[in-house]
Amino acid sequence: MKTAFDSLKKNQPSPSLPAFVASRVEQYYRERVTDTWGGGHIMRGRIPGADALHLSSNDYLAIARHPDIIRSMGRTLRSDGNGLLMSGIFLHGDCPQLKFENRLSTFMRAEAGVLCQSGYTANIGLIQSIASARTPVYVDMMAHMSLWEGIRSAGAIPIPFRHNDTAHLEQQIVRYGQGVVLVDSIYSTNGSVCPLVAFADVCETHECVFVVDESHSLGTHGPRGAGLVVELGLESRVAFRTASLAKAFVGRAGFITCPAAFQEYFKFESNPAIFSSTLLPHEISGLDAALSVIEGAGRRRTRLASNAAWLGERLRELGYNLNAGESQIIALEAGTEQRTIVLRDALESRGIFGSVFCAPATARNRALIRLSIHAALTDAQIEKIVSVCRDIRGEVELDRWPSTRRLGDRPSSRKHSHEQSTADSALAV
Structure with missing residues (x-):
């Protein structure tokens, strides 16, 4: 019987994969494409x-085609092209990327910030920089995959807790000790909102590092779009905020808020920061223009x-x-x-x-x-x-x-239309 895997094979010459790789590829086509998805x-x-x-x-916010953003990107692309292609560790002085880091961190009411290649690399690099094999990392079971990958990259101990369940988190901390707590402000899978104040209380009580991924609340929530952490007045109680700027900011980048001393440490400690190129000039100008649009996007x-x-x-x-x-x-x-x-x-x-x-x-x-x-x-x-x-x-x-x-059964007191x-x-x- 011809499978989906067989139908993809070309007449072109290709390298022969060893069995331990080929079997995994074939398993995907057999179990998912053929058996589960019916081909x-x-x-x-x-x-x-x-x-x-x-x-x-x-x-x-429906701003991907906003003329101010497009105009800014086009102007920079014509004047600067793709700029200097190099690692961000070489950046210093009066350059657009460092200026934007300062502007965005001020907007988010943070002491400092770091611009990354994506929200994914921001989370991986951050956890790699604050956790080790001896660090318990408490992670909501619905947290974004990049947070889980960050734990793996750090070689840290992943300790999951039930979704949005502060009592279960506290039980885990009492059992395993002081560590790092990872949550999303808004969970990308089902749109549920994290009870951030309650989690901040638990982290404070047990002296844990509190990390909040604001990918789906930055730009859409809080004063001028500064996020849920700012809306709730938790800036001083959340050690690090991360975000993908591929959501409301309609670009391709990630961001981390942090203490001022951590900014340089991260750039010279995080593997994604060290071994990846900076963003392109027109991407920076697009993000900068997007921030201006977002600040005025109350309606x-x-x-x-x-x-x-x-x-x-x-x-x-x-x-x-x-x-x-x-x-x-x-x-x-x-x-x-x-x-x-x-x-x-x-x-x-x-x-x-x-x-x-x-x-x-x-x-x-x-x-x-x-x-x-x-x-x-x-x-x-x-x-x-x-x-x-x-x-x-x-x-x-x-x-x-x-x-x-x-x-289940709905409360009898609920009034139905x-x-x-x-x-x-x-x-x-």
Whole structure:
């Protein structure tokens, strides 16, 4: 029987992989592509049409095409080209990257900061620089993969705790001792928000280093978009904040806030900082322009929050379990990858394109479609999403999703709208 792996083989000459590599490649095509996805691919559904609703981008404020950003990048690209291609450890003096580091750290109300190649390398480099094989690193079970990879890179001891569970974290610290605590302010998989104040209290009590990844709250939350840590007044209680600038900042970079003395230490201690080239000049100017846009984007942030809250409320009324999501990230958790493909096809056939999340981005059999809400969505577009999600409930067998079953019995005191009662009746059929 011809497999998906066989169909990819070309007539071109290629190196022969040894068995220990070839077997892993073949296992992927056999177990996932052939057995689980039926020869298709969970990430590759329909090609979006011109009128498709794209809910897969992290451009939450809808500024990726902002003329100020494009103009700034174009001007720098024409004047500086790709600049000097070298490691950031050579930068000093009056250069744009160091200026932007200072500006962004001031914006985030931090003493200093370090610009990295990506949020992924920021997390890996930071943990590598603060943890060792003797350091317990406490990590939320839903924390971003880059945080887990940072622990592995540091050779540190990973000690997971239940998602957003401060009591379980404290139990772990009492058992294993002082260390580093890693959380996301907003979790990228399901949009849940971390109770940062409660976690800061635990870290303070046990003298742990508190690290918060603000990738999905920087730009969208807090005063002028300075993030949830600033919104909650926790700047002095969070030792390090990290962020991917490939979200609201619509660029390709990462950032770490830190004490002033740590800034140089990191640049000469972190492997990603030492052994990677700096960002290109036009990328720096684009990020700098994006910061100016974000500072003045109060109306966009208000619209984003309104869009997300309204859509989330409507989907819950239709019977969808949004897993405590309280942000611009809305997760429709179908469960198995097969069910998620059915959900993907149902949405895409009606012009709605989200992001498929499956293992290893989620736990096994907790695959989902993530809808990333943005500020440019109109009322009519939100109504379309609601209408589609209402219409497909039977087609995707919403009542059989494990996430739906986890909703359990609803409190009798809850008042249902006519639409809610209709939805519940439909799910009971």
